[in-house]
Every structure is written in structure tokens, then in C-alpha cells.
Amino acid sequence: MLAIQLAITGLQTGALYALTAVGFSLIFGSTRIFHFAHGATFVIAAYFFYAAFGAGWGLIPGILASALGAVAFGLVLDRLVYVPIQRHEGSFFTVFVASFGVGIAVQNVIGMIFGRGFVTVNTSLSRSVELVPGVYVSPLAWIAIACAAVFLAALQFFMRRTHTGMALRALSDNPELVRTFGLNPRRIQAAAFAIGSVIVVPAAIITSATTGLNPAIGHHVMLISLAATIVGGIGSISGTMLAGVLLGLAESLALLVVDSQWTEAVTFGILFAFIIIRPSGLLGRAAAH
Amino acid sequence: MEAYIFNLVNLIAIYSILAVTLNFIMGYAGIYSLAHAVFFGLGAYSSAWVAQHVSPSIFVSYPAAMVAAGAVSLLLALPALRVRGEYFVAASLGLQVLSVTIFSEWKSFTGGIGGVLAIPPVDILGLEVFRPAQFAVLSVIVLVVVLLVINALVHSSFGRNLRAIRDSESAAASFGKNVPMIKTISVVISAALAAVAGALYASYLSFINVESFTLDTSVLVMAMVIIGGTGTVAGPIVGAALLLLLPSVISYFDFLPRTEIGSLQQIIYGLGMTLLMIFRPGGIVGRRSGT
Numbered sequence: 001m002l003a004i005q006l007a008i009t010g011l012q013t014g015a016l017y018a019l020t021a022v023g024f025s026l027i028f029g030s031t032r033i034f035h036f037a038h039g040a041t042f043v044i045a046a047y048f049f050y051a052a053f054g055a056g057w058g059l060i061p062g063i064l065a066s067a068l069g070a071v072a073f074g075l076v077l078d079r080l081v082y083v084p085i086q087r088h089e090g091s092f093f094t095v096f097v098a099s100f101g102v103g104i105a106v107q108n109v110i111g112m113i114f115g116r117g118f119v120t121v122n123t124s125l126s127r128s129v130e131l132v133p134g135v136y137v138s139p140l141a142w143i144a145i146a147c148a149a150v151f152l153a154a155l156q157f158f159m160r161r162t163h164t165g166m167a168l169r170a171l172s173d174n175p176e177l178v179r180t181f182g183l184n185p186r187r188i189q190a191a192a193f194a195i196g197s198v199i200v201v202p203a204a205i206i207t208s209a210t211t212g213l214n215p216a217i218g219h220h221v222m223l224i225s226l227a228a229t230i231v232g233g234i235g236s237i238s239g240t241m242l243a244g245v246l247l248g249l250a251e252s253l254a255l256l257v258v259d260s261q262w263t264e265a266v267t268f269g270i271l272f273a274f275i276i277i278r279p280s281g282l283l284g285r286a287a288a289h
Numbered sequence: 290m291e292a293y294i295f296n297l298v299n300l301i302a303i304y305s306i307l308a309v310t311l312n313f314i315m316g317y318a319g320i321y322s323l324a325h326a327v328f329f330g331l332g333a334y335s336s337a338w339v340a341q342h343v344s345p346s347i348f349v350s351y352p353a354a355m356v357a358a359g360a361v362s363l364l365l366a367l368p369a370l371r372v373r374g375e376y377f378v379a380a381s382l383g384l385q386v387l388s389v390t391i392f393s394e395w396k397s398f399t400g401g402i403g404g405v406l407a408i409p410p411v412d413i414l415g416l417e418v419f420r421p422a423q424f425a426v427l428s429v430i431v432l433v434v435v436l437l438v439i440n441a442l443v444h445s446s447f448g449r450n451l452r453a454i455r456d457s458e459s460a461a462a463s464f465g466k467n468v469p470m471i472k473t474i475s476v477v478i479s480a481a482l483a484a485v486a487g488a489l490y491a492s493y494l495s496f497i498n499v500e501s502f503t504l505d506t507s508v509l510v511m512a513m514v515i516i517g518g519t520g521t522v523a524g525p526i527v528g529a530a531l532l533l534l535l536p537s538v539i540s541y542f543d544f545l546p547r548t549e550i551g552s553l554q555q556i557i558y559g560l561g562m563t564l565l566m567i568f569r570p571g572g573i574v575g576r577r578s579g580t
Contacts, residue, residue, distance in 0.1 A: 028375075081567060085567055097562050098562065098563045100508070101512075101559040101561065101563035102559065104559030105563070107555075108555045112549055219504065223382060230379050261393070262394075264390065265386065268384075271380070272380055272383040275376055275379060275380045276368055
């Protein structure tokens, strides 16, 4: 019974991980920008929803506020930080440090406004129901899994069937060729940031109702996104989704063997092993050099 | 007031050692580690353990700390040999997160969350050094020694090899340089010297816990290196002094809320990092634009 319980919890966590990580994976895969502030996007989306919902705006306006906040943050960061850096050189490390700096600032600004403690959005949906004897599942778990299925399928469809999606994949393969075909790489890059940012919204909102939020959660989100992207294979969106779900499951099922304070260590043990043994990840193409 | 200033001198010296040693692998070998606080912590815990159980002599506890950190740093050298760039950042992050869990769970060695209490003051040939003023002399001397060691290394053929590897690993290898060996040695040296900072920290405060060795510390040290200037001699020390003086400067302005000093410090250095990367990637001391 415990194993089933943990597997369902793991699926819920994994669904949220996949939804979070896929945005980072999309941005990093297509633009090669090491968008470390992706965690900050998550924090902004979550706290915008928390503030709007808490102010009694209702669910839909709350979701809209959250999406607007996330997309605006992604686009502004791209325009004001990444594009200027790419203009003069744009080594991996310069971009990483700039992005990291923004992440630190956002975490502390949110902390000053909303406090550094945990906050939760109260909803009856997080109340667990006994499914079969000994297995408790809250409606939010199903919502999380359904959201992941719908949004990830939509993203796959978008990447394969629309012009923007194809342009994004083209950009990851060969930016020069994109320019030759008369497309504007900068506009495609902005599209990557808009989509990569907006896709964290469902995970941010569900997390605000399940485990709750604190300003430092951005770090955790970023670590998970990075782990899922690398374990899945950089440049492979389906790989990231798969890795996100697997990491969630592994964290949860690890509780059968170890205490809960080791869950994060499990994720990073897996990441560490992949980097050393198989840097190209589950579904990755190229090597790490 | 005097004690306050000497306390600041001690902290700046200790963090300068961390920044200088991180700069050694970051600026000269291109190994961007987010796990430097691990070796700081290892140095602190091992020297505390040795001081309590074996001998508080500086000639026993400090070398023990260096050996412990140097040995564990092979764990960091392993991914450094295999991968570069974002992969290595991820691996070092993983090591940092794992280590914090181990630091807070391995109670017999680290005291868990509660930490290690009553660490005896360091003993130098029978002299117990614990007053901030006395300790400031010790910590500055250690900083100077570390600087001299690093400087000698950077200007030796070893340092040239490191820079060659940073700029092009395959070119260095094709000139017959033993790239894995050089990288491993640089990581071990950096970690062992960072452990000295940990040993100083433990014997100075006589109390340590895991809070001082988290990702936040690694990030702070990295910010010091970057803001000061990666790959420069003076940069890391300038960065360390600036970031540690920041809280005092902020508290000087009365209109800013006292409770938010920590947050304001982090916001300032976060935005500082971002702005520097946009306008002056070489840091405050650095001249070249970017490395």
C-alpha cells in the first residue's frame, strides 16, 4: 500500500517537475542561454497568483495575473539582460552569472514584500480522499497529472506543427541558417522566453496549493529543472519531460528506503551519476563538450 | 568598536582566502565550481574534530583539514575531467546539495543542525590565539601565505598549463600536457587551501554549524570573485572586502529597515553581478572584457 501511495505522490511531484523543467529545457535547448533565473520566473508566477487569489480576484484572473507576470519577466530579462550580453560576447559563464544575479535579487524582493516564511493558497481541492484503503489522494494530484499531460502534449504539438515551433527547433540546430532563411533569430528567442516562461504557470499555481511557497523555492525549482534537462538530454524536450517524471518518482519512492531529508540528495545523486557516466542524458544526441 | 573592526578584518581575511582559492580554479583553469563552501565546511569540521580529539595545535589541526578537503575534492575533480561549462556547474551544484544533507545528518562528526560547540582556540607553539586582535594577525598572515602560494603557482609553468587548458583543452593536450592530471591537481590545491579558511573560521568562532556552508555561501564567494574580477590577483580580495562591508554600509543609512539588511545586501550584490556582466564582464579590477 505504501508503495502505491508513494508512486502516486511521486507521479504528482514528477508531473510538476516535468512542467517546470520543460520551460528551462526549451529556452536552453533553442537559444543556448543558461537561464538560471528560471526559478525566479516560477517564484514570480506563484506569488502573483497567491497575491491575486488572496485579494479575492478569483481563479481565472489569478491565473491570468500569474501568466502575465511570468511572460513579462521572461521577455524583459531577455531584452534587458541577455540580448545586450550576446551583443558583446555571451560566453556561457557571463550569461549564467547575470541570470544568477537576477535570481538572487528577485528572491529577496519577493521576500521583502511577502515575508520569508511559507505561504499556502487554501483550497478544498488539496484535501485528500481515501481512494482504496490506505491510499490517500487529493484531487490536486489528478489536476497536476492532467495539467502535465495536456500542456506537454500541446507543447509537443506546437514544436512539431507550427512555424514558430519549427523555427525554435531550427534555432537550436543552426542559428546562422535561420538568418539565411530570412527569419529573425532575436524574435524567435523572444518567443522561446515567452513560451518557456508561461509554461511554469500551472506548476507554480498547483505548488502554491500543495506544498506551499517560499521565496527561496526558486533555487529548488532551478536545481530540479537543471537536473531534469541534463538527465533527459540537453536539447530534447521529450527527454526533459520523461526525466522530470522519473525524478519525481525516484524522490518519492526513495522514501521506502531513506528518510525524507535525503530526497533532494537522491535527485542530485542521480544527476551526478548521469553527468559522470552518461552526460548526453536519456534521449540526448550530442556529447557534453 | 575596536573589536568590531578586528572582527571584520578576520572575516574579510577568511573570505578572501575562499575567494582567492576559488579564483584559482575559476579564473585560471576555467572550472566554475558552485561547491566551494563544501571544502570550507570540510576544513572547519575536520579541524574542529581534530582540535577537540587530538590536538588544537595549528601544525596538527590545519594540515588535517587540508588533507580531508583535498581527498574529498577528488569527487569534484571527477566531473571536471569529464565535462565543462553548464554540466560542470550542475555537477558542482549536486555535490553542494548532497554535502549540505550530509553535514546536517552526520551527527557524530558535524553535530547535525546544532553544530559543533566549544571548539578549542588554535594553539601556536603554546600560545592560544583567540582575541579578535590577535587572531587578526594570524588570519592576515595566513591570507598572505595563501596569496604567495597561489601567485607562485600561477606564475610557474603549472600556471601556464592551467591557462592553456582554460583557453583550449585540446590544444594543450596536443602539446603533450597531461590535462587530467593538471586539472585534478588544481582542484585539490584549491580545496585544500579553502579548508584552511574553514579551519581559521572554526577556531575563530569556536562554534560552527551547517548554516555557514550552504549553497548561499558558495554563491557569495563566487559573487566576490566575479565582482572583484575573475582571473586577477587583487580582484577576489576587493570583492570579498566590498561584499562583507556592504551590511555595515547599509546599516549606516537609518531610513533603511534594520530587519531587511540581509535582503538588501543580497539584492545589491545580485543586481551588481548582473550589471557587471552586461557592462564590464571582467569585474571591477579586470581590464579585459570577459574571459
